[in-house]
């Protein structure tokens with residue numbers, strides 16, 4: 364059986380060695396093993412749904428239904444997709460071989476990478492741990508999962524449940540924080556899949572470089588929103604209130620800030636007030652549907668961003684409850700602290716920006732975002748954003764739902780990360796597409812290109 368290992372470097376190394384030996388034995392390669400593990404992972408989610416909801420409730424104050432939809436349901440859908448398509452995704456793909464090599468056959472063999480490490484953050488502590496794990500198992504790897512220490516109840520639950528359901532010689536959970544992750548990162552991996560902030564992303568990339576381990580870096584950043592007067596402002600406000608304040612704004616693809624012409628701002632703020640009340644009531648603090656900020660350190664950071672700001676909506680704080688009301692700021696300037704870094708909390712700054720061109724210039728002057736959102740009824744405007752900016756993903760006239768489409772690869776670009784996953788792309792991320800050429804007996808036209816380079820050969824060209 365799998366067991367959670369102690370935070371001891373030797374124990375970590377020897378358990379990972381055991382996993383590597385298990386991979387070497389071929390145990391995880393058969394599709395039957397992969398299918399059985401995926402089914403077991405699904406069973407874990409089905410049989411322990413309420414424990415997961417309680418744990419995430421403790422860590423983040425998420426409503427059980429939100430956990431059911433955004434954490435359990437999304438991973439189950441990914442498992443179902445992987446199981447349904449496993450044969451097709453794993454199948455060798457025949458390719459055309461040129462005349463000069465005939466007779467010959469060529470194909471691409473999708474093989475697992477080996478032993479892989481998945482490091483996840485606290486904000487969707489089940490989803491972000493298990494979504495990549497689905498593809499890693501589907502591809503036939505052995506896997507080490509490192510949940511976030513900042514969602515301790517969920518980390519402890521995953522470390523307890525995973526060994527009960529999954530094959531311990533295939534999947535291992537290592538709990539812990541910086542010290543344990545540093546131990547893990549010192550080891551050679553066949554792939555490291557990291558989700559979290561860019562500062563740690565750099566630590567992961569540097570550690571991976573020592574062993575030439577490939578990485579996927581799922582990072583964050585400030586995801587901008589543009590709204591112009593041709594948009595349906597009520598509809599835009601609805602999307603924004605949902606996307607910004609779900610999980611108390613602690614979503615990597617949450618709309619970070621809004622740019623809109625000054626004439627649009629008053630009606631947008633009114634509509635946001637209506638939408639926030641519709642979602643969380645007149646006093647959001649009493650709503651069981653609004654999540655909490657993960658810890659005091661993050662709450663203090665967020666409250667600091669309100670210093671000197673013009674608060675149009677919200678702003679109430681209860682440090683004991685890690686509560687920050689859904690908050691909207693107006694008259695925001697690019698030089699304000701709230702515009703300096705990813706907010707990752709329930710604060711929505713609105714900047715008056717006169718034109719789409721000016722908004723595009725502003726986006727292009729910063730890091731490439733993970734997501735970008737455009738609300739406009741004018742196709743020329745949406746096309747201009749698509750043609751002249753870069754981001755991990757884009758949604759037009761909505762927010763966040765692009766990541767729920769499993770055929771759309773989910774990942775960042777530049778500072779928001781590199782590599783992608785979801786659906787078949789996850790399987791590809793954790794596989795190597797190996798080129799295979801099988802030469803048939805008979806003629807070998809390649810002899811023509813070998814020495815001796817005779818005059819006769821020259822004349823044939």
Ligand code: NAD
Pocket residue numbers: 482483484485486487491509510511512513539540541544545558559560561563566581582583584614615616705707733775780
């Ligand atoms: P976090 O603090 O939980 O850290 C992420 C992981 O890194 C944890 O497992 C942690 O133990 C490990 N870690 C932390 N410090 C480390 C160190 N010094 N050395 C080695 N490992 C270390 O989560 P976070 O970084 O606060 O997560 C929030 C960030 O993640 C935001 O920027 C958000 O946008 C981003 N994010 C991105 C995605 C995505 O899919 N692109 C999803 C969620 C969050």
